[in-house]
Amino acid sequence: MLEKTFDPKSVEPRLYGAWEQSGAFAPTADPSAEPFSIVIPPPNVTGSLHIGHALNNTLQDVLIRFERMRGKAALWLPGTDHAGIATQMVVERQLAAAGNMTRRDMGRDEFVAKVWEWKAESGGTIVNQLRRLGASCDWSRERFTLDEGLSAAVRKVFVTLYKQGLMYRDKRLVNWDPFFQTAISDLEVEQKEVEGAYYHFAYPLEDGSGEIVVATTRPETMLGDTAVAVHPDDERYKHLVGKCVRLPIVGRPIPIVADDYADPEKGSGAVKITPAHDFNDFQVGKRHNLPSINVMDDFARINDAAPAEFRGLDRFVARRKVVEQMEALGLLRGIEKTRHMVPHGDRSGVPVEPYLTDQWYVNAEVLARPAIKAVEEGATVFEPRHWEKTYFEWMRNIQPWCVSRQLWWGHRIPAWYGPDGRVFVEETEEAARAAAREHYGRDEPLRQDEDVLDTWFSSGLWPFSTLGWPEKTADLERFYPTHTLVTGFDIIFFWVARMMMMGLHFTGEVPFKRVFINALVRDAEGKKMSKSKGNVMDPLELVDEFGADALRFTLTAMSGQARDIKLSRQRIEGYRNFGTKLWNATRFCQMNGCARAAGFDPAAVKVTLNRWIVGQTARTARAVTEALAGCGYDEAAGALYRFIWNVFCDWYVELAKPILNGADEAARDETRATAAWALDVILKLLHPVMPFITEELWAQTAQEGAARVHDGFLMTAPWPDLPESLIDPAADAEIGLVIAAVSEGRSVRAELNVPPSARPALLVIEADPRQREVLLANASVIGQTLRVSEVRVEATAPEGAIPYVVEGATLALPVAEFIDLAAERARLAKEIGALGADVERTARKLSNPDFVARAPEEVVEENRERLAEAEAAKAKLEGALARLAGVG
Known part of the structure; x- marks a missing residue:
């Protein structure tokens, strides 16, 4: 006999241990079984389970358990990402706390060894947390983006792309994190609103005939200005195009160019152009063949390209000094306080600089073409389908992909430089030395590139590298392409698109047939969860409190397409x-x-x-x-x-x-x-x-x-495959009538406050012969469930009986002797009035365009839900009051 209650705390670890030990998470070896594979979006090795992980992995597990029970060779392949910048930061902080030491004090080899040591001791916490959620991954196949097999795949891909002319080195602007001294991806940039100012500076015309005023929020970058741009149709400045201004402080003449980037309606209509320190300016510079002058070093300090008095100054110290000098020169035309968005490194928390450096790039435009076509033709389908638009917008406007990072933890770029700077890109140092020997005719010292690859580069190979590529393994043959990818909308650009590009280019097939984009989990009020708001819900605490099953069912039940979860x-x-x-x-x-x-x-x-x-x-x-x-x-x-x-x-x-x-x-x-x-x-x-x-x-x-x-x-039991012939319309009709009679009767009792102890009769007033037969045949069960004394047929309803209709039959409950009719009418009228006032008040608010436009989305949605609930409750009570209208 079952215990009185289910105890998740004792049952869950026992069952999970038995599942895992049995090998039931591995796909069946039956060669006739249809393969069905999912690769886990690899969590960071530094990570711990948050509510977004809980949703994403619950949905994957629901799908894999379902397909496993359907007899498929179901593989859910797990693993973790080495998370270059995040992991390096963790270990660097530990070093600083332990003895005020930096990675540079240790040296590269010793530091990387320290990170591996940390990974062995503390990395992968999230893997055990996924077990607590019930994730039925095949842990025997667990992968890590820096394990040897995946590292070999990364080297193979890099070298192949290079030799195909799709990987190259170039000097371009990147998001630069001065704290970590590395380029970072757009995904690692967080926009924050900060207090700032527009500084209006006058740049004197070189011929002394006047000045042109520009505005900037970053005065320190003016030290690298190489032009001023005006719109070609701006009549105010047409006569100045082609002339030069004398760049204040620096003294360098720079041209005035005509470019559509300048907005005549904004400020003075003239903008300073600093190609080395602004993404838009970089494009203007390319269009007009402007020089790019980088005035900062890796730490965002002013470098030797600036006047001597600025060299070595932090960028923000230099900002103040530039403003002071412009004021002293009589060229400061105003300071306009503002709040504006400034990009910050999401790990370091410091403002990011657009920075001109030499980096490795992938020609993403070429790789994107077949990836676009695959989705257009339905080889890969997005669910919900509207996310395809997001995918296409990015892919059709894709830029070169910067894949190098100035870190030590990660896949070292397989490129070696000879003494004359010539680069040799090979999968191994031995192969690079052989290529250099062939080129130089003798052995020459080689220096390997210091950079590592962007984490998204290795995770872009995840669906096939985890299955053993470039080796032709049995797993690769059986489980690639994978079937479904479950992921969040925020990494469609950074991960989904790159897996599509890499998968198609290196295997000739899409990496997955379906991409399911899961919702965002918000708090009960619909607000985004954040530590600063104090509304974060820890899934492990929820599992402790309610059990994994309750959390899983909640997330599954609320994961409707195209809506966030409250x-x-x-x-x-x-x-x-x-x-x-x-x-x-x-x-x-x-x-x-x-x-x-x-x-x-x-x-x-x-x-x-x-x-x-x-x-x-x-x-x-x-x-x-x-x-x-x-x-x-x-x-x-x-x-x-x-x-x-x-x-x-x-x-x-x-x-x-x-x-x-x-x-x-x-x-x-x-x-x-x-x-x-x-x-x-x-x-x-x-x-x-x-x-x-x-x-x-x-x-x-x-x-x-x-x-x-x-x-x-049970997890390996066959899925129920029940024929439609088991559905019996006659039984449905009969039991449906009984249920309807009891349900509606219960509603009448509840609406009119009929005491539970009251046992009125249920009267069948009007019904066809079949309905009468069914109701009388089930009189015993109706009596128990509706708490009535009997079921009998009457020609008319007596005074004091409340009629109700189910499936065309009129039934009645004589309840007048059990309730105060006048008091009930008064109560219902009062409640209807209160609900009516609430409906009117909420409807008035929602009909106000200002409220709908300005109020947070979750507040508007909350009011809509409140209106719908109030209207439904009001209608229900009005129905109850109408029932009492004819009762004496």
């Missing part, structure tokens, strides 16, 4: 109660002798109630199967919830009680067997979403007396 503890608690409801229903079945019958055939049941539940089970199995196959996670969860809670636990169990307690032995035995069969199907259908409680119930109900009904795990 997560609250109340929701998770509600779904924990759902698990408790199933547990209690299973205990009820056990206590009433519900046992699996050998050779049970659901198509052969005779009792109407059993024919009904068999059909409802088949209908639900079909709905859940179709939903999960199409990534309709919320639809699957909704179908499961309605069926398990409302249909099975509330109605079937309740309606079965008279049969289980009755004298008809054949009906009793059939109902016991049917209940046990339906429970088995329920456990299978629910398992992908709530694996722990279902596995425990499966194990606890496997032994019946001396007989063992089934062996093995």
Whole structure:
């Protein structure tokens, strides 16, 4: 017999350990099984499980468990990303805390060894946290982006791209983090609003005929100005185009150029151009062949290209000094305070500089073409489909991809330089030396490139490198292309697109057939979670409090396409109660002798109630199967919830009680067997979403007396494949009428505050012969569930009876003797009035365009939901009041 309650804290680790030890997470070796593979979006090795991870990995696990039970060779391949900058930062901070030491004090080799040491001791915490969530990854195949196999793939790809002319070195602007002294990707840049100012400076014309005024928020960059731009159609400046101004402080003449980038409506209409320190200016500089003068070093200090008095100054100290000198020269025309967005390094927290450096680049435009075509032609499909637009917008306007980083932790770039600067790009140092020997005719000293590769470069190879490429492994042959990628919208550019480019270029096939973009998890008010707001929800704390199943079901149920998830503890608690409801229903079945019958055939049941539940089970199995196959996670969860809670636990169990307690032995035995069969199907259908409680119930109900009904795990049991012929329309109609009569009768009782102890009769006033027959035949169960004294046919409703209609039949409850009619009318009228005022107030707010435009999106949505709820409640009470209108 089951314990009274399910204890997740003791059950979850025991079950997970048994699953993992059994090898059940590995794909079946059956060569006839259809492959179905998912690669995990590799979390950072420095990471710990946050709520976004919990959502993403729950959805992957639901899908992989579903396909595993469907008999497919289901592989969920796990791993972690070396996370170059994040991991290096962790270890550098440890060094600083331990003895005020830097990586440069240690030297490269010793520092990298220290990082590997940290990785062995502390890295991969998130992997164990995923286990707590129930993630059924094949841990025997776990990969790491810096393991030898993946490193070999990275070197192969780099060298191949270089020899194909698609990898090259160039001097371009990058996002530069002065704290880490490295280029960083757009994804690692965080925009922050800060206090700042527009400084209006006058640049004197070289011929002394006047001046032109420009504005900047970064005065220090003027030291590297190489032009002033005006719009070609701006009449104010047409006569100046081609002339020069004398750059203040520096004294260098710089030209005035005509370019569409200058906005005549903004400020003076003239803009300073600093190609080495601004992305837009860089493009202007290319169009006009302007020199690019870098005036900063790697630490964002002013370098030797600037006047002597500025050299070595921090950029912000230099800013103040430039403003002071411009004022002293009489060229400061104003300071306009402002708040503006400034890019910051998301790890370092310092402002990022657009910085001109030599870096390695991939010709992404060429690689993007087949990746665009693959999505256009449907070889890879996005769900929801509207995310394809985001993908196309970026891919069709793609820029060269900067893949080098000035870090020590990562894949070292396989490029060696000879004494004359010639580069030799090979997979190994031995091959590079051989190439150099062939070139020079003798051995020459070679120096390997100091940089490492962008983390996104190695993770861009993830779907095929993890399966053993460039070796032609059995896993690569069997599981590539992968089937579904589950990921967030924020890395469509940075990861999804790059996997598409790399996968197609190096394997000739798309890396995945479907990309499911999961939602963003917000707090209960719809606000984005952040530590500063104090509204972050820790998934591990939620698992401790409610169990993994409750969190998983909540995330699955709320993961509807194209909408964010508003997560609250109340929701998770509600779904924990759902698990408790199933547990209690299973205990009820056990206590009433519900046992699996050998050779049970659901198509052969005779009792109407059993024919009904068999059909409802088949209908639900079909709905859940179709939903999960199409990534309709919320639809699957909704179908499961309605069926398990409302249909099975509330109605079937309740309606079965008279049969289980009755004298008809054949009906009793059939109902016991049917209940046990339906429970088995329920456990299978629910398992992908709530694996722990279902596995425990499966194990606890496997032994019946001396007989063992089934062996093995539920997670490897076959998925229910129930024919549509099990659906019985006649049984649906009969039990549907009983349920409708009871449900609507309960609503009447609740609306009118009829005491639970009151036992009025249920009167059948108008009904066709079939309906009368059904209601009278089920009088006993209706009496128990609706708490009525009897069910009888009457020609008319007596005074004091409340009529209601179900499926065209008019029924009535004589309740006047149990309630104060006048008081009820007054109560309902008062509540309707209060709800009406709330409706009017909320509707007025939502009809105000200013409110809708200015209020946060979550506040507007909250008001819409409030209006809908108030309108529905008001309509319900108005219906109740109308029922009382004809009652004396």
